[in-house]
Amino acid sequence: MKKIITISRECGSGGRTIAKKLAERLGFQYYDKELIDRVAKESGLAKEYIEEQGERITGSLLFNIASNMTYASQVFGNSMLPLQDQLYVVQSDIIRDIAEKGNCVIVGRCADAILQDRTDTMNVFIIADTKDKVIRAAEENYFPNGDIEKQLKKRDKARANHYKYYTEQEWGVAKNYDLVLNSSEFGVDGCVDVIEMLVKRY
Amino acid sequence: MKKIITISRECGSGGRTIAKKLAERLGFQYYDKELIDRVAKESGLAKEYIEEQGERITGSLLFNIASNMTYASQVFGNSMLPLQDQLYVVQSDIIRDIAEKGNCVIVGRCADAILQDRTDTMNVFIIADTKDKVIRAAEENYFPNGDIEKQLKKRDKARANHYKYYTEQEWGVAKNYDLVLNSSEFGVDGCVDVIEMLVKRY
Numbered sequence: 001m002k003k004i005i006t007i008s009r010e011c012g013s014g015g016r017t018i019a020k021k022l023a024e025r026l027g028f029q030y031y032d033k034e035l036i037d038r039v040a041k042e043s044g045l046a047k048e049y050i051e052e053q054g055e056r057i058t059g060s061l062l063f064n065i066a067s068n069m070t071y072a073s074q075v076f077g078n079s080m081l082p083l084q085d086q087l088y089v090v091q092s093d094i095i096r097d098i099a100e101k102g103n104c105v106i107v108g109r110c111a112d113a114i115l116q117d118r119t120d121t122m123n124v125f126i127i128a129d130t131k132d133k134v135i136r137a138a139e140e141n142y143f144p145n146g147d148i149e150k151q152l153k154k155r156d157k158a159r160a161n162h163y164k165y166y167t168e169q170e171w172g173v174a175k176n177y178d179l180v181l182n183s184s185e186f187g188v189d190g191c192v193d194v195i196e197m198l199v200k201r202y
Numbered sequence: 203m204k205k206i207i208t209i210s211r212e213c214g215s216g217g218r219t220i221a222k223k224l225a226e227r228l229g230f231q232y233y234d235k236e237l238i239d240r241v242a243k244e245s246g247l248a249k250e251y252i253e254e255q256g257e258r259i260t261g262s263l264l265f266n267i268a269s270n271m272t273y274a275s276q277v278f279g280n281s282m283l284p285l286q287d288q289l290y291v292v293q294s295d296i297i298r299d300i301a302e303k304g305n306c307v308i309v310g311r312c313a314d315a316i317l318q319d320r321t322d323t324m325n326v327f328i329i330a331d332t333k334d335k336v337i338r339a340a341e342e343n344y345f346p347n348g349d350i351e352k353q354l355k356k357r358d359k360a361r362a363n364h365y366k367y368y369t370e371q372e373w374g375v376a377k378n379y380d381l382v383l384n385s386s387e388f389g390v391d392g393c394v395d396v397i398e399m400l401v402k403r404y
Binding site: 127182 | 212
């Protein structure tokens, strides 16, 4: 049986809910905010910064690196690594440690790529039709102001940039995952059913 | 219940076998070579040409268009459409006609994109790990000469080019499908089981 399930997801696809329900059904540990808490504790970085920068690169990469360098020298003293890279290193170490303990569901944060040398992982990607993502984002108030569809796209773009920058792989390309499910087609519970069935079988 | 299953696949992933087994289990009509036969009959083109050009663009697109123009003037007389485009039009019409009758599994040939306005389709993409694709290609003698891995990549690249040229979508990008399955992870029969279960449920 697979012991580590990574759930990558488009913003608004319901991937987080699917991950949570799946963990409950399997009796697995669920890591999302819990991961952020641990990264905060071990890195000394603010949770808000980790949440913002732990799986997104927004705006100009060059600007990010420049401002990271400034922050880095403030926080880490002599360290030459930009802050976002330090965050990635700490986060990766924690993900590897969590995986070592097994029986877990990890949401986002490049966990699929970080754990790619393991054979006991199942990497899942959750997508949804745009109209359903907009409805979910509105219901859950992801973006209080402005055009929701545009902001969803921007969020996914920032995740894709982050993933590519750190893993050198393309986010959302079918061949990087074991299983991709469209939650508009199968519903949140349908997706949980399929993943649960496959986890138990393999 | 979904009435039309389209199966797109990486070369060597076992997608064709999965499609055939799925059609048998569901009692659905299976279209692969059968589609080529019908395109040949309705277009007057040679089966070999349809098989070669019906879902691939190889080499320079410009060269393809130039040589297509020459063929076109030979075969279709006054027609201004390059031959490969004519083939795409005939093939698309036949796929729409097949879909209208329902209860079918269609392999490749941009069927997912051609039928995207229908709501009774399930679009599946089958992938596999490179080592398994090489083994399958060797066993089934896809490429009698030369480096198998290179030729697998070239074949997929040609399919991706063809798909992009005609559908303006990216081949193999998760969000274009309802379901993606890695046959290395779940096996041919495991993939058939999942698709069958989902087809019957939705």
